[in-house]
Amino acid sequence: MSAVVGPSVFGLDPLYIGGVGLAEVLITLLKVGAAFALLLMAVMLMIWFERKLISDMQNRIGPNLAGPFGIFQTLADGIKLFFKEDLIPERSDRLVFKLAPFLSLVPAFLVFAVVPVGGDFDGSDGRVSLFGHETFLQVSDPPVGILLVLAMSSVAVYGVMLAGWSSGSKYPLLASVRASAQMVSYEAALGLSLVAVLLKSGSLSTNQIVAEQSMWNWNLWVTWVVPMVVFLIAATAELNRPPFDLVEAEQELVGGFHTEYSSIRFALFFLAEFMNTITMSAIIVTLFLGGPNGPDFTTVGWLSGLLWFFVKLMLFLFAFVWLRATLPRFRYDQLMDLGWKLLIPLSLGWLLVLASYDIAGDRGWNRAAAVIAMLAVMAALAGLLALALRAARQRRELDPQGGFA
Amino acid sequence: MGYLRGFAVTLRKLFKGTETGRVVTTQYPDEKRPKPVRFHGRHVLNRYEDGMEKCIGCELCAGVCPARCIYVRGADNPPDDPVSPGERFGYVYEINYLRCIHCDLCVEACPTEAITESKLFEFSFTNRADAIYTKDELVVGDDGRPQQLPWEDWHPGDDEHTSAWVRATSPSGRADYEGQVAWSGELGYGIRPPERGQAADEEGDGPDPDDRGHDGHGGHQ
Ligand code: SF4
Ligand code: SF4
Numbered sequence: 001m002s003a004v005v006g007p008s009v010f011g012l013d014p015l016y017i018g019g020v021g022l023a024e025v026l027i028t029l030l031k032v033g034a035a036f037a038l039l040l041m042a043v044m045l046m047i048w049f050e051r052k053l054i055s056d057m058q059n060r061i062g063p064n065l066a067g068p069f070g071i072f073q074t075l076a077d078g079i080k081l082f083f084k085e086d087l088i089p090e091r092s093d094r095l096v097f098k099l100a101p102f103l104s105l106v107p108a109f110l111v112f113a114v115v116p117v118g119g120d121f122d123g124s125d126g127r128v129s130l131f132g133h134e135t136f137l138q139v140s141d142p143p144v145g146i147l148l149v150l151a152m153s154s155v156a157v158y159g160v161m162l163a164g165w166s167s168g169s170k171y172p173l174l175a176s177v178r179a180s181a182q183m184v185s186y187e188a189a190l191g192l193s194l195v196a197v198l199l200k201s202g203s204l205s206t207n208q209i210v211a212e213q214s215m216w217n218w219n220l221w222v223t224w225v226v227p228m229v230v231f232l233i234a235a236t237a238e239l240n241r242p243p244f245d246l247v248e249a250e251q252e253l254v255g256g257f258h259t260e261y262s263s264i265r266f267a268l269f270f271l272a273e274f275m276n277t278i279t280m281s282a283i284i285v286t287l288f289l290g291g292p293n294g295p296d297f298t299t300v301g302w303l304s305g306l307l308w309f310f311v312k313l314m315l316f317l318f319a320f321v322w323l324r325a326t327l328p329r330f331r332y333d334q335l336m337d338l339g340w341k342l343l344i345p346l347s348l349g350w351l352l353v354l355a356s357y358d359i360a361g362d363r364g365w366n367r368a369a370a371v372i373a374m375l376a377v378m379a380a381l382a383g384l385l386a387l388a389l390r391a392a393r394q395r396r397e398l399d400p401q402g403g404f405a
Numbered sequence: 406m407g408y409l410r411g412f413a414v415t416l417r418k419l420f421k422g423t424e425t426g427r428v429v430t431t432q433y434p435d436e437k438r439p440k441p442v443r444f445h446g447r448h449v450l451n452r453y454e455d456g457m458e459k460c461i462g463c464e465l466c467a468g469v470c471p472a473r474c475i476y477v478r479g480a481d482n483p484p485d486d487p488v489s490p491g492e493r494f495g496y497v498y499e500i501n502y503l504r505c506i507h508c509d510l511c512v513e514a515c516p517t518e519a520i521t522e523s524k525l526f527e528f529s530f531t532n533r534a535d536a537i538y539t540k541d542e543l544v545v546g547d548d549g550r551p552q553q554l555p556w557e558d559w560h561p562g563d564d565e566h567t568s569a570w571v572r573a574t575s576p577s578g579r580a581d582y583e584g585q586v587a588w589s590g591e592l593g594y595g596i597r598p599p600e601r602g603q604a605a606d607e608e609g610d611g612p613d614p615d616d617r618g619h620d621g622h623g624g625h626q
Pocket of ligand 2: 459460461462463464465466467477495514515516517518519520
């Protein structure tokens with residue numbers, strides 16, 4: 001690894017190497033503004049894209065009146081929602097009720113700040129030249145970028161949870177209980193599958209992770225595919241997207257956590273939800289598909305990176321819509337089973353196998369033997385666990401009252 | 406791989422040229438599908454061929470209405486200028502269209518086929534008073550056609566077949582009477598022919614839903 005600069009308060013961006021002057025501040029502001037505008041535009045188009053695509057998959061037409069192909073439908077909806085009456089339920093906790101939409105929106109924005117959307121990673125570690133200054137094509141590159149992503153996705157749980165809790169109404173409350181349980185359990189699988197990537201990259205900085213994957217050295221196959229599959233499933237659950245949208249199960253919970261919300265606050269939740277979809281896809285691209293890495297086919301060095309990033313992003317956005325169009329919603333116990341009994345053990349086991357493979361390589365041991373030994377140890381542990389479970393079940397059957405008689 | 410079959414299904418829908426990807430949407434306000442003959446729309450109060458009103462103010466429709474949206478008051482016919490044949494007539498007749506669910510139970514209950522439904526469903530009001538149709542608005546005009554109120558969007562054919570539902574039924578619900586005329590004539594139309602019944606389909610001339618009631622050859626005519 002070739003660290004460009006030592007970690008600093010400003011992150012690892014080469015922009016700040018020679019001190020911070022007016023030019024640096026202006027460039028940073030420009031990047032922040034660009035990222036903000038880009039993300040808002042992307043959300044607008046994403047909502048339109050999702051509605052159009054899912055209509056196509058359901059033999060419908062979808063929005064087609066506002067603008068060409070209905071592309072301004074989101075804008076029209078936004079304007080409509082903005083001018084609607086804003087209702088606050090009498091029984092609600094007013095402060096928290098007003099705060100909750102922002103608690104889901106702000107983290108969604110912040111995550112995008114650490115995503116490298118472009119940059120020439122084949123030659124120069126992702127640096128590009130903006131007005132004569134070297135910088136990364138990401139708002140900020142903190143040394144703990146991935147931890148920021150995890151932290152923000154945890155904060156986003158509070159938005160949903162507090163929205164339901166503060167509404168003073170039963171369906172939102174049920175939804176928020178579901179949301180906290182679901183998001184907390186899937187966060188574990190999300191984090192564990194991510195550790196596999198960190199193990200290979202040896203860095204928490206998103207820029208470094210992407211740099212490690214240049215020249216087709218993508219984490220997708222470096223970590224042997226499974227972590228990405230687990231991450232994709234856990235991310236879908238984390239985003240509350242179908243088939244994991246129990247938080248918004250219309251058939252059971254009216255509207256879910258946002259039942260009591262109206263007007264612009266309601267819109268903010270949806271903005272956050274779709275923004276999260278985009279940022280999460282961007283994170284997957286960054287972690288597993290080499291971010292902007294891809295064959296250079298343009299003359300301007302950083303343009304092809306941007307295009308590759310966009311293509312990969314679209315792949316995942318398409319996949320998310322496709323999932324939604326295809327799969328029915330999980331039952332709640334199935335959701336918990338999948339999370340705790342399959343995804344978490346799978347990602348943990350995978351991590352151990354990867355680690356044993358790596359360590360064997362470092363120490364010069366036989367790699368296959370190390371992996372087999374690791375698998376044997378895990379099988380033994382799983383066997384012990386199964387035995388313990390069986391013994392417990394037998395005891396329960398012998399004494400159905402469980403000692404409470 | 407059973408889990409993944411569904412993904413193939415949804416993906417195939419993207420190919421619009423194929424049968425499975427066919428778009429089924431009708432662009433409603435711009436293009437409209439033909440309405441079925443027995444469609445339940447806005448009501449009309451019918452009159453006999455001589456111009457007399459059919460309603461006798463018996464309140465059976467009001468009694469049967471599940472949405473409780475009909476208000477009827479009967480009154481004795483003035484002997485020198487009767488409104489309906491017989492003793493009494495519907496003096497007040499109101500239907501509240503904010504409540505009506507167009508179930509046609511009122512049509513079924515009416516002993517004189519006075520109340521039937523047209524094909525009109527595109528009507529919207531801007532105040533609640535307009536939503537309550539009074540007898541003056543419901544009763545057919547002198548040509549036997551429904552009155553067309555300013556906020557109603559009538560289309561050709563909406564005002565014909567107002568009594569389609571009545572003619573579709575075998576009298577007393579007995580199959581033996583299928584196709585037999587057991588209804589009275591209407592102002593402007595005379596005695597309408599019966600709808601072609603199921604027996605007609607068995608006899609070989611295939612079902613033609615849009616044609617029913619026009620052609621006049623019922624099953625046992
Ligand atoms: S159609 Fe049904 S709801 Fe409407 S007036 Fe007749 S009985 Fe009542
Ligand atoms: S419409 Fe028919 S059922 Fe209703 S009051 Fe008149 S005659 Fe009786």
